[in-house]
Amino acid sequence: MSNVNQYDSRADAAIPAESPLAFSFHRSGAPAAGAASRVVMRERPFLGHLILRGGAIVLDEAVRDELGMNLPGRPQGLVLDASGERSIQWLSPDEWLLIVPGGEEFALEGRLRERLGDASFAIVNVSGGQTLLELEGDAVPELLMKSVIYDADPLHFPVGKGVTTVFAKTTTILRRPDESRWELVIRRSFADYCYRWLLDAGEEYAIGVVAA
Secondary structure (H helix, E strand, O other), X not given: OOOOOOOOOOOOOOOOOOOOOHHHHHHHOOOOOOOOOOOEEEEEOOOEEXXXXXXXXXXXXXXXXXXXXXXXXXXXXXXEOOOOOOEEEEEEOOEEEEEEOOOOHHHHHHHXXXXXXXXXXXXXEOHHHEEEXXXXXXXXXXXXXXXXXXXXXXXXXXXXEEEEEEEOOEEEEEEEOOOOEEEEEEEHHHHHHHHHHHHHHOHHHOOEEEOO
């Protein structure tokens, strides 16, 4: 196992955690989704986000042994497990984003480090610095087209694709895990900004919010 210090950021589950958008919901409100809503947004906070870096072969073997999943086989690929709760996204030639249910990431990191041994790799837990916004509805591509610089036309952005792009004046990871859902992985420090932008850009689609 690599000689590093590991710290469990969720060591005491009794301590209440606050969603990155908790303040935004209080300050800007959370319009309820209704029959007219062509976009529905929900935050999925407190997930486990791990950045993996290293050789694709050794990382693929380790991830497959621990999660039964393979790394994406092509650039900009996004792979989900059978439950849809765990995902791996290709970010750069030697970098992947692994997202798992909250609370799993610390033990998983330890198992991956044990499995990888003396291989050249890096694992960074970025769970506290990111959150995930989920968008559903027939108008989501239109909303994204006026928010991101990447072409979000469904014909160009198929299911199983994920890219790092510019959202308004910040960066985001845009993903399409299935036919009905799109996801934005955003930095915690920009969560309020992105939320207010989406409320404004989605007003014409009667955007609704499902608060965490």
